[in-house]
Amino acid sequence: MQVTIVEKGPIHLVGMHIRSSLANNGTMALWQGFKPGIGFLQGVDPAVSFSVSRYDNLDSVINFHPNTEFEKWAAVEQLDLSFEVPEGMEQLEIERGQYAHFLYKGAVSGFGAAMGRFYGAWLPQSGFALDHRPHFERLDQRYLGPTHSDSVEEVFISVKKL
Secondary structure, three states, X not given: OOOEEEEEOOEEEXXXXXXXXXXXXXXXXXXXXXXXXXXXXXXXXEEEEEEEEEEOOOOOHHHOOOOOOEEEEEEEEEOOOOOOOOOOOEEEEEOOEEEEEEEEXXXXXXXXXXXXXXXXHHHHHOOEEEOOOOEEEEEOOOOOOOOOOXXXXXXXXXXXXX
């Protein structure tokens, strides 16, 4: 796993969100509800999607377990903020900050193992800690769907220097 520290933000998003957990994962239904509405959005880049996780109080991975609830977003970047957000969608701003960035290639079924390597091996040895900002995946033309073994996602985990 090749992780680099990058500065990102602010990123203005428009999308939909739900409360979710790993044990009661509603991500698929969220995306199924969001995707048809992308065509009605103005001032966005419909070719690049963002899957965002906002944690209420996650300072350490020790506090995280499969029933930990968080806010899950399906969104696209809002490039022109002058357009009105349609009913049923909301805006979210990803604040400027440092992010641990890496590429994940594979089906979504292997994503948890990759995150386990990040949190279990890379993060403890990195000199960084989790920061209380959203974490997100950026999905562009390299993302071929959740079951495709050649799908590529850009992963951004909010961090701060220890």
